[in-house]
Structures are given as C-alpha cells and as structure tokens.
Amino acid sequence: MNPVLTSALPDFPTLPSAPNPFVQLRRALASDALKLRRTAALRLTLLSGAFPVLLTFLILFFKGHVILKAGGTPWPKFIMMNWQTAGTLLLPLFVVLLTSLVINIETKATAWKHLYAQPVGRGAVFVSKLLVVLALNAVALLLFVALILGAGALLGVLRPKLGFQTYAVPFEALLWMLGRTYIATLGLLAVQYIVSLLWRSFVVPVGVGMGAVVATIALLSWEHADKIPYAAPLATAVSMRMSKAGVLEVSHELLKHEGYSLLWFAGALLVGYVLLYRRNITN
Amino acid sequence: MNPSSSALLATQGLYFNFGKRPILHDVNLLVEPGSIYGFLGPNGAGKSTTMRLLLGLLRPAAGSVQLFGHDLARHRVAALGRVGALIENPSLYDHLSGRENVEATRRLRGIAAHRTAEVLALVGLTDNAHRAAKEYSLGMRQRLGLAIALLSDPDLLLLDEPTNGLDPNGIIEMRELLRHLREEHGKTIVVSSHLINEIEKVATHVGVIQQGRLVFQGSLPDLQRLQTGRARLVLETEDADTCRNLLPRLLAGATLVGAGTLWLPWISKEQTAELAAALTSAGQPLYGLRLEQPSLEDTFLHLTEAKAELVR
The missing domain is CATH 3.30.70 (Alpha-Beta Plaits)
Known part of the structure; x- marks a missing residue:
C-alpha cells in the first residue's frame, strides 16, 4: 500500500480527543512564528528603533557641544532626547502598524477560513497572534535601548569631548523606562489588535490608529488625557526628569496612565474576544 | 436503523440566514463512507455556505451537522482533526515558499514532519516546493491547497470548487487524484462544483442544491434514471x-x-x-x-x- 495515505476505516464510533489548549497554543505559535519570515512586520520590528536613535545621534554628533553642558554626564540628556523623539509619535504609530501588519498576514492570504477550519480552537488562534505581537513589540523596544547604548558608546569614540566614555550609563533608570514604556503601549496594542481582528483589513485599523494618535495629540491638555491609551507612551516618555545635579529621575512605580493602559489591555481583550468568539467566518 | 447513524457526514434541517436574507433552507445532506459526493448547484445556490457550515466556520440558524456521527457544534476541534478542506481559493501565504506554506499548517496541526515532503510529492510539487507561492500558477496553487488539505491523512475531504481556474489537463489530473484517493485509500470526498461534467465522471453520489434547497440527493444512477422520463x-x-x-x-x-x-x-x-x-x-x-x-x-x-x- 502507498505509505503516503492510509485507508480510512468505515467505523468511526470514537473521535480522537481534542488536543489540550496548551498544545493547541504551542502549535499555533510554531505556525505563526514561521509565517513571520520575510514579512514587513518583522522588518518594521527590527528597524523601527533605528530612526529616533539615528536622529538623536546626528544631532549630538554635530551640535553636541552646544546642547550638552560641559563637564557633566551626557547620558541623561541623550536618553531623554531619544525617548521623547520615539515616544511621542513614533512608538504609538509603530504599535498601530505592527498589529495591523501581523493580522494582515492572514487577511492577505485569505487564510482566516483555513485557520478556523483547522483542529485548533479560536482561543488558541487569538492568544497565539497576541503573543506574537507582544513579543515583536518587546523586541523592538529592547533593540531601541540597545541602539541607544550603542550610539552613546559610538559618540564616546567619535566625540570624546562630550564625555560619553567617562560617565556611567544610568542602567537602572533605563530599565525602569523600558518596562514602563512597554506597559504604556499595551492598552493601545490591545485596542488595535481587536480592531484589526474585527475588520480584517489593513486600511481600517491603520486609519483608526493614526486618527486616534493624531486626536490624542490634540487632546493632551484634556483632564482625562491620561485615560486615553494612545497617549500613554507619550506620557511615560515625558515623565522622565533630570535633576539639577544631572541625575536621571525615573519613577520606580507605575504611573496612573500606565495603570489605565493595563486596564485598557485587559478590557479590550476581554470584550474583543467575546465579540470574536461567536462570529461567523465569511471571508 | 437511523439512516444518518451510518453516514460519515450528515446534516439535519440546516438553515442559514445572511442577515435577513435566507441562504439555506432545510438542507439534509447524507454522505456515506467511501463515496465521492458531488455537490452541485449554480453559483450563489449556497454551496460555499454549506461547506462553511460543515466546517463550523458559520453557525447555522437552525439544524445540526454530524461529522463521524458526532455533533460538530460540541466536538468541533476533535472532528476537524480528521477533516481536510479546501474552501474556494486556497489560502496561501505569498511571501512563503510552497514548502513553508505546507509547514505552516503542518505545525498548526501537530503532524509528523515527514508528511510535508510526502504531500508535496503526492500533488507533484516537489520540484517547485522551494519557490515562493506568489510565483505559482493558478493550477499549482490549487494543487498546493490540496496538498495542505491532505496533510493530516484525513478520513473526509471537503473540496469547494477544486477545479476553479484549472485548464482541461488540470481538471483531468484532479479527477484522477480524487478517484485514486477514494479507490486506493478509501477516502470520503465531498466535492462541490457548478458544472456537472466535472463531477459525473468521478462522483458516486450527487446532491443538487438550488436557491438554498437540496432538490436532489442520491446515487449517480438515481440521477441518470431521473432523466429517462424526459x-x-x-x-x-x-x-x-x-x-x-x-x-x-x-x-x-x-x-x-x-x-x-x-x-x-x-x-x-x-x-x-x-x-x-x-x-x-x-x-x-x-x-x-x-x-x-x-x-x-x-x-x-x-x-x-x-x-x-x-x-x-
């Protein structure tokens, strides 16, 4: 007999039991990871951090002697410049694009009907893609921090007068900023994730996301601005202070808007999942 | 004995509405094990909708689907483990190679790694497996979709218009493959089409759907008998x-x-x-x-x- 396919037996009283949810999730993740190959989502993740760091690097390379006070550590100012360039507009837009691109992998291939006809639950599909977006978001932030450190070290070599090589890197402040910024992106990430899944198009979530980011900027002076998930990365970026003595002051606990970001994250995912779970797959 | 208890696939009083528009009306399919069931109807008659209901992609307004004698609504994941499907155009990731496309579904289903090469060989795509799916012709895409449907060595194959876009040679190849799957491997195949000529040479049973109603269901000889009075x-x-x-x-x-x-x-x-x-x-x-x-x-x-x- 041909070994490629077995003969089906006409008796079918028992079905094999469904794989447990964790096995389903592991399989979905293995599949989703493969699908990232050669995608725009992956390229965006790897390159997004470079733009703000390159910009800041060039500013300090040419104008560092004017901008930085002579005789003090240049790191706090450099880190703040980087973070504010990235955090105000670029980071929210990055999250909007990343989420839409990851979901668009399936939409472009008209693969939702295929995906949901496989022996994995809708929950596994939902969680797996969410974990992919969360992981890519984390990778992008980590690369951003790594690039800041690299660019600072490079300035130490190319512009020794700025003093990057003589002063210590404020690692603790940097790590707190990294963690809190990540949390600040979660609210808008979840909202965008649900919007992408509900509309299954690329244009709608990107349009919604960009509109929301622009609207947020206009609403910054509103007393409830801290409750807007799209404002959270910006609020975290500008929460960084530099003391008179030149020390980077960074909150070692979650700020209010970061708490709201977590609430948005949980709320959007819960509501979104309920909406998506019983939905008919027509495309 | 209840006739549906011996069926591999059965639906009871299946209704489906799209918003307020009724799409399916009291559809009772009965597919026996080891048959090739030609599901015929003009475009828009409800073939794809029925196929999607059989896979649990859509929820019926009324009625139920039994796969392998089990209610689909309650045992969807387990039942789908024994089903391979190709719905309308194959779902292919253009940025991946043919082999990676098969791999994506293989990993998702947790199937042994050696199956990828086997199904690619079965549909004759081994030599082109390294090429990006976006370079594939329509016929190759259809074959790749079929390879993916065959990955799990399913007992039941659901193919929605599998010859869409194929040239006459491709249609003949597809027909040969379906016949081979049934005769050599005892697979049960439901294949939809809007052309009877594509089906009559390979089907053992036929269901005809018109405006959301099943207007004929029976063996191919039954259908042939129907025409003698005409x-x-x-x-x-x-x-x-x-x-x-x-x-x-x-x-x-x-x-x-x-x-x-x-x-x-x-x-x-x-x-x-x-x-x-x-x-x-x-x-x-x-x-x-x-x-x-x-x-x-x-x-x-x-x-x-x-x-x-x-x-x-």
Missing part, C-alpha cells in the same frame, strides 16, 4: 405553427422552438409513427423527426431551473 421528439418541418393547428391532438404538448421546429415529450414508438403519418397525410413536409435523450447536463439544468417541488 426524452423528447424533435420535429422539423416548414411551418411549425400551421402543423400545430392542423394536428391539435397529436401536437397539444408541443413547444415551438423555431419557425420550423417543434419539441414534444416522447411517449412511445407508436406515437412517433403516428405523427409521421399524420403530418404527411396533412400535406406538410417532414424534414426531420428524431428522438433526443437529455444529457446529464440537461437534467442538472432542469433541476436547477425548476422549483424544489419537482423532485420532492
């Missing part, structure tokens, strides 16, 4: 209308199809002889008188044009 006489003369007036009794049931052509239901040899004699004695020229057996295609067209009551 043979007709084609009469060619100079002026058909005059003939009808001259011979009102013999030509009462005739339909005028051209200035000189009449169709009438065939009843017997004697009817044919009597008609020929009557025409000649009435002084009308008889250019031709022949018996036409409708093809399976005519029967299919007749079924899908007629209202549901006809075959009930």
Whole structure:
C-alpha cells in the first residue's frame, strides 16, 4: 500500500480527543512564528528603533557641544532626547502598524477560513497572534535601548569631548523606562489588535490608529488625557526628569496612565474576544 | 436503523440566514463512507455556505451537522482533526515558499514532519516546493491547497470548487487524484462544483442544491434514471405553427422552438409513427423527426431551473 495515505476505516464510533489548549497554543505559535519570515512586520520590528536613535545621534554628533553642558554626564540628556523623539509619535504609530501588519498576514492570504477550519480552537488562534505581537513589540523596544547604548558608546569614540566614555550609563533608570514604556503601549496594542481582528483589513485599523494618535495629540491638555491609551507612551516618555545635579529621575512605580493602559489591555481583550468568539467566518 | 447513524457526514434541517436574507433552507445532506459526493448547484445556490457550515466556520440558524456521527457544534476541534478542506481559493501565504506554506499548517496541526515532503510529492510539487507561492500558477496553487488539505491523512475531504481556474489537463489530473484517493485509500470526498461534467465522471453520489434547497440527493444512477422520463421528439418541418393547428391532438404538448421546429415529450414508438403519418397525410413536409435523450447536463439544468417541488 502507498505509505503516503492510509485507508480510512468505515467505523468511526470514537473521535480522537481534542488536543489540550496548551498544545493547541504551542502549535499555533510554531505556525505563526514561521509565517513571520520575510514579512514587513518583522522588518518594521527590527528597524523601527533605528530612526529616533539615528536622529538623536546626528544631532549630538554635530551640535553636541552646544546642547550638552560641559563637564557633566551626557547620558541623561541623550536618553531623554531619544525617548521623547520615539515616544511621542513614533512608538504609538509603530504599535498601530505592527498589529495591523501581523493580522494582515492572514487577511492577505485569505487564510482566516483555513485557520478556523483547522483542529485548533479560536482561543488558541487569538492568544497565539497576541503573543506574537507582544513579543515583536518587546523586541523592538529592547533593540531601541540597545541602539541607544550603542550610539552613546559610538559618540564616546567619535566625540570624546562630550564625555560619553567617562560617565556611567544610568542602567537602572533605563530599565525602569523600558518596562514602563512597554506597559504604556499595551492598552493601545490591545485596542488595535481587536480592531484589526474585527475588520480584517489593513486600511481600517491603520486609519483608526493614526486618527486616534493624531486626536490624542490634540487632546493632551484634556483632564482625562491620561485615560486615553494612545497617549500613554507619550506620557511615560515625558515623565522622565533630570535633576539639577544631572541625575536621571525615573519613577520606580507605575504611573496612573500606565495603570489605565493595563486596564485598557485587559478590557479590550476581554470584550474583543467575546465579540470574536461567536462570529461567523465569511471571508 | 437511523439512516444518518451510518453516514460519515450528515446534516439535519440546516438553515442559514445572511442577515435577513435566507441562504439555506432545510438542507439534509447524507454522505456515506467511501463515496465521492458531488455537490452541485449554480453559483450563489449556497454551496460555499454549506461547506462553511460543515466546517463550523458559520453557525447555522437552525439544524445540526454530524461529522463521524458526532455533533460538530460540541466536538468541533476533535472532528476537524480528521477533516481536510479546501474552501474556494486556497489560502496561501505569498511571501512563503510552497514548502513553508505546507509547514505552516503542518505545525498548526501537530503532524509528523515527514508528511510535508510526502504531500508535496503526492500533488507533484516537489520540484517547485522551494519557490515562493506568489510565483505559482493558478493550477499549482490549487494543487498546493490540496496538498495542505491532505496533510493530516484525513478520513473526509471537503473540496469547494477544486477545479476553479484549472485548464482541461488540470481538471483531468484532479479527477484522477480524487478517484485514486477514494479507490486506493478509501477516502470520503465531498466535492462541490457548478458544472456537472466535472463531477459525473468521478462522483458516486450527487446532491443538487438550488436557491438554498437540496432538490436532489442520491446515487449517480438515481440521477441518470431521473432523466429517462424526459426524452423528447424533435420535429422539423416548414411551418411549425400551421402543423400545430392542423394536428391539435397529436401536437397539444408541443413547444415551438423555431419557425420550423417543434419539441414534444416522447411517449412511445407508436406515437412517433403516428405523427409521421399524420403530418404527411396533412400535406406538410417532414424534414426531420428524431428522438433526443437529455444529457446529464440537461437534467442538472432542469433541476436547477425548476422549483424544489419537482423532485420532492
């Protein structure tokens, strides 16, 4: 007999039991990871951090002697410049694009009907893609921090007068900023994730996301601005202070808007999942 | 014994609405193990909707689906483990190679790694497996979709218009493959199409759907039997209308199809002889008188044009 396919037996009283949810999730993740190959989502993740760091690097390379006070550590100012360039507009837009691109992998291939006809639950599909977006978001932030450190070290070599090589890197402040910024992106990430899944198009979530980011900027002076998930990365970026003595002051606990970001994250995912779970797959 | 208990796939009173628009009306499918079930109907009759209901992609407004004797709504994940499906156009990731496309589904289903090469070989894509799916021709995409559907060595294959976009050679290849899967491996296959010619050479059973209702279901011989009562006489003369007036009794049931052509239901040899004699004695020229057996295609067209009551 041909070994490629077995003969089906006409008796079918028992079905094999469904794989447990964790096995389903592991399989979905293995599949989703493969699908990232050669995608725009992956390229965006790897390159997004470079733009703000390159910009800041060039500013300090040419104008560092004017901008930085002579005789003090240049790191706090450099880190703040980087973070504010990235955090105000670029980071929210990055999250909007990343989420839409990851979901668009399936939409472009008209693969939702295929995906949901496989022996994995809708929950596994939902969680797996969410974990992919969360992981890519984390990778992008980590690369951003790594690039800041690299660019600072490079300035130490190319512009020794700025003093990057003589002063210590404020690692603790940097790590707190990294963690809190990540949390600040979660609210808008979840909202965008649900919007992408509900509309299954690329244009709608990107349009919604960009509109929301622009609207947020206009609403910054509103007393409830801290409750807007799209404002959270910006609020975290500008929460960084530099003391008179030149020390980077960074909150070692979650700020209010970061708490709201977590609430948005949980709320959007819960509501979104309920909406998506019983939905008919027509495309 | 309950007939549906021996069926591999059965639906009971399946209804589906799209918003307020009714799409399916009381569909009762019955697919026996080891059959190739040709699911026929014109475009828009509800074939794809039915296929999606069979996979749990859509939720029925009423009725239920039984796969392998188990309720789909309650055992969806377990039942789908034994089903391979190709719905409309194959879902392919253009940025991945053919092999990576198979791999994506293989990982998702947790199937042994050696299956990837096996199914690629089965559909004849081994040599092109390294190429990006976006470079594939329509026929290759269809075959890759089929390879993915066959990955899990499923007991039941659901193929929605698998010959869409294939050239005549591709259609013949697909037909050979389906026959091979059934005869050598005992697979049960449900294959939908809007063309009966594609199905009649390979199907063992046929279901015909029209405007969301199943208007025929049975074996292929059953369908062939249905058409024997529908043979007709084609009469060619100079002026058909005059003939009808001259011979009102013999030509009462005739339909005028051209200035000189009449169709009438065939009843017997004697009817044919009597008609020929009557025409000649009435002084009308008889250019031709022949018996036409409708093809399976005519029967299919007749079924899908007629209202549901006809075959009930």
